[in-house]
Amino acid sequence: MKASDAIVKSLLNEGVDMVFGYPGAAVIDLYESLRKSKIHHVLVRQEQAAAHSASGYARVSGKVGVCIATSGPGATNLITGIATAYMDSIPLAVITGQVKSAMIGRDVFQEADITGATESFTKHSYLVKNANDLPIIIKEAFYIASTGRPGPVLIDIPSDIQAATLDKYIQPETVDIRGYKPTLKGHIGQIKRAVKAISESKRPLIVAGGGVLLTRAQNELISFINKSGIPVVHTLMGKGAIPTQNPYYVGMIGTHGFPQANRAMAKSDLLIFIGARIADRAWGGFGDKMLENVRVIHIDIDPAEIGKNLGSHIPVVGDAKHILSEMTSKIESLDTKDWVEELKTYKKTIQHADSEFVNPRYAVGLLSRKLDDDAILVADVGQNQLWAARNFEDKDGRCFLTSGGLGTMGYSLPAAVGAKFAAPGRQVAAVVGDGGFQMSQHELGTISANNLKIVILLFNNSRLGMVRELQDRNFGRITAVELDRNPDFIRLCDAYGIKGIRVTNNSALEAAFDLALKNKGPFLVECVVDCNESTL
Amino acid sequence: MNRHVLSVLVENQSGVLSRVSGLFSRRGYNIDSLSVGETEDPKVSRMTIVVKGDDYILEQIKKQLNKLIDVIKIVELNSEQSVFRELALIKVKTSMETRASIIEIVSIFRANIVDVANDTLTVEMTGDESKIEAFINLMDSYGIVEIVRTGLAAIERGNRQILNQKKYEED
Numbered sequence: 001m002k003a004s005d006a007i008v009k010s011l012l013n014e015g016v017d018m019v020f021g022y023p024g025a026a027v028i029d030l031y032e033s034l035r036k037s038k039i040h041h042v043l044v045r046q047e048q049a050a051a052h053s054a055s056g057y058a059r060v061s062g063k064v065g066v067c068i069a070t071s072g073p074g075a076t077n078l079i080t081g082i083a084t085a086y087m088d089s090i091p092l093a094v095i096t097g098q099v100k101s102a103m104i105g106r107d108v109f110q111e112a113d114i115t116g117a118t119e120s121f122t123k124h125s126y127l128v129k130n131a132n133d134l135p136i137i138i139k140e141a142f143y144i145a146s147t148g149r150p151g152p153v154l155i156d157i158p159s160d161i162q163a164a165t166l167d168k169y170i171q172p173e174t175v176d177i178r179g180y181k182p183t184l185k186g187h188i189g190q191i192k193r194a195v196k197a198i199s200e201s202k203r204p205l206i207v208a209g210g211g212v213l214l215t216r217a218q219n220e221l222i223s224f225i226n227k228s229g230i231p232v233v234h235t236l237m238g239k240g241a242i243p244t245q246n247p248y249y250v251g252m253i254g255t256h257g258f259p260q261a262n263r264a265m266a267k268s269d270l271l272i273f274i275g276a277r278i279a280d281r282a283w284g285g286f287g288d289k290m291l292e293n294v295r296v297i298h299i300d301i302d303p304a305e306i307g308k309n310l311g312s313h314i315p316v317v318g319d320a321k322h323i324l325s326e327m328t329s330k331i332e333s334l335d336t337k338d339w340v341e342e343l344k345t346y347k348k349t350i351q352h353a354d355s356e357f358v359n360p361r362y363a364v365g366l367l368s369r370k371l372d373d374d375a376i377l378v379a380d381v382g383q384n385q386l387w388a389a390r391n392f393e394d395k396d397g398r399c400f401l402t403s404g405g406l407g408t409m410g411y412s413l414p415a416a417v418g419a420k421f422a423a424p425g426r427q428v429a430a431v432v433g434d435g436g437f438q439m440s441q442h443e444l445g446t447i448s449a450n451n452l453k454i455v456i457l458l459f460n461n462s463r464l465g466m467v468r469e470l471q472d473r474n475f476g477r478i479t480a481v482e483l484d485r486n487p488d489f490i491r492l493c494d495a496y497g498i499k500g501i502r503v504t505n506n507s508a509l510e511a512a513f514d515l516a517l518k519n520k521g522p523f524l525v526e527c528v529v530d531c532n533e534s535t536l
Numbered sequence: 537m538n539r540h541v542l543s544v545l546v547e548n549q550s551g552v553l554s555r556v557s558g559l560f561s562r563r564g565y566n567i568d569s570l571s572v573g574e575t576e577d578p579k580v581s582r583m584t585i586v587v588k589g590d591d592y593i594l595e596q597i598k599k600q601l602n603k604l605i606d607v608i609k610i611v612e613l614n615s616e617q618s619v620f621r622e623l624a625l626i627k628v629k630t631s632m633e634t635r636a637s638i639i640e641i642v643s644i645f646r647a648n649i650v651d652v653a654n655d656t657l658t659v660e661m662t663g664d665e666s667k668i669e670a671f672i673n674l675m676d677s678y679g680i681v682e683i684v685r686t687g688l689a690a691i692e693r694g695n696r697q698i699l700n701q702k703k704y705e706e707d
């Protein structure tokens with residue numbers, strides 16, 4: 001069997017039916033094999049988008065996202081997307097072409113050491129040296145990407161190897177990597193200690209992170225809360241772990257979180273972190289001092305996260321889904337009525353005064369009310385990310401995607417593409433600033449070519465808003481953040497055959513969203529936002 | 537900042553050394569020495585890594601190393617229950633007057649002279665680090681031309697084997 005056919009066969013064996021990519025000379029054989037197969041290839045307009053789309057696809061489908069690029073510039077263009085997926089623990093199989101085996105190391109045309117370049121932000125990588133290894137390498141790559149703490153795995157395949165012939169295609173049945181045995185089941189002794197600490201606490205608080213969503217443990221979390229009566233806050237990546245309307249929902253923590261959620265953290269006597277690594281943005285204002293008065297249970301599948309950013313009294317290593325159901329079976333109902341009541345009194349409703357601009361918080365809130373109960377919202381990075389995170393209502397079945405770890409501008413459009421391909425029947429909206437939009441505006445091509453029904457909510461404040469705000473606050477002056485000569489986004493979309501409408505005040509929003517949601521294809525809602533609008 | 541000796545079994549594959557050493561520089565861990573070579577199983581290499589760090593750093597180093605797919609096992613070796621050895625090649629300036637006294641010191645240290653030239657001697661010596669340091673200090677006064685050191689190699693005393701030991705665990 002030809003090696004490139006073997007690659008495709010291995011992908012099919014892993015259940016792959018869709019890949020995102022961009023061809024080139026070093027993957028010419030692979031593309032010919034793909035053409036003959038039933039795998040659907042989505043041609044993006046820049047390789048970074050292939051990785052982001054694969055990430056959006058993975059997050060919505062629960063499968064490993066696959067992206068493909070050619071050697072050299074194709075591979076290096078993927079880098080930001082790979083790093084973005086790594087920081088958010090998204091399972092990707094990244095396939096790159098490489099120059100001919102015999103040429104490696106000679107700096108020949110379109111050679112780049114991509115395994116070397118991505119070493120620190122791939123979970124693992126392979127440089128294939130023998131075509132006969134392909135079936136096992138691909139099997140291992142998918143296994144590594146999707147088990148334990150998920151992450152991107154890169155497979156770099158020289159072009160001569162793709163063109164080679166396998167002695168025999170042997171489908172490996174199982175994977176056995178002696179250095180990789182992720183702990184899934186929590187240690188029963190630790191779980192018991194955790195349950196005991198919880199039953200002794202007066203003001204326990206769950207801090208849900210992205211790990212809850214990655215293991216799809218939302219139901220287990222709800223069962224645990226319902227039985228124990230413990231209120232919940234979440235990190236940016238944990239948004240969606242429990243519905244906003246749940247009586248135990250408190251809010252998002254961190255530097256851009258809600259005051260009531262951060263206050264709950266400060267008042268708690270037992271913090272139960274679940275699948276959260278508690279990096280600076282989430283821990284932000286709390287400082288080490290806070291830990292003096294609180295006990296900490298830290299549940300995480302990655303032992304290296306335990307004790308890295310935060311000391312913990314009771315670490316439990318394992319899969320959140322498994323540990324939550326174990327804890328639910330052991331926990332007794334706690335009397336948390338006063339504690340939950342106390343947290344509720346903090347909640348305040350936000351007023352939106354009408355003005356000559358669109359209020360972005362109001363816009364996200366309104367869109368959230370109009371969207372279906374299983375809609376997917378993809379937020380970019382910047383002020384728009386936080387307007388979206390703070391005002392999009394989480395519901396059971398909804399999905400909120402964003403680049404939380406790396407904070408990669410330009411994520412939302414391509415990730416929305418992947419999300420839409422993963423769930424064609426669900427509504428998908430992308431929230432983005434005028435800066436981030438222009439970082440990925442080439443993906444209007446992909447959106448248009450595939451007639452993807454995505455609502456693009458563009459907040460045009462003619463600024464790199466979040467940086468503008470930071471400069472203002474730190475120096476009282478701004479520099480290099482003005483985007484006053486922005487293109488006419490409506491006409492730009494029109495050039496791609498994408499309809500759109502420009503909205504300049506709150507009262508026109510409702511009609512615009514109705515139009516957008518009724519439209520059969522993609523639709524841009526451009527909101528004109530005050531250039532001095534603040535994040536919070 | 538204590539000194540720790542880690543013995544690490546890894547898959548004998550290209551890229552492993554880069555992954556391990558990259559991890560140290562990237563995360564800002566201090567590495568004193570790293571030596572690596574094939575083991576009794578040709579598919580497995582063994583690294584001896586000497587690091588400096590407090591308990592937090594050491595814990596992180598072990599955990600981060602463990603995350604590498606190619607790392608099979610990590611054991612920390614303590615000096616009482618292990619043999620620590622390093623090999624050093626030391627080229628020293630000599631003259632008619634100094635040669636005899638250098639040779640005398642070499643024999644006291646049970647080192648070997650592996651090369652003799654008109655104006656230099658090259659000494660091969662094995663020992664733990666303190667022995668090598670002591671020898672180098674003595675040679676300093678004669679004039680050291682070059683030093684090459686392999687870094688520490690370490691193995692546990694008695695019948696203990698790294699593969700039979702409990703895998704490093706976090707809790």
Ligand SMILES: Cc1ncc(C[n+]2csc(CCOP(=O)(O)OP(=O)(O)O)c2C)c(N)n1
Pocket residue numbers: 381382383384385407408409410432433434435436437459461463464465466467
């Ligand atoms: C790729 C990348 N480059 C730079 C940054 C730094 N950065 C963070 S937010 C921001 C401004 C984003 O502006 P815009 O997309 O218009 O969104 P807004 O903040 O105005 O909502 C910048 C430049 C980043 N996060 N990602």
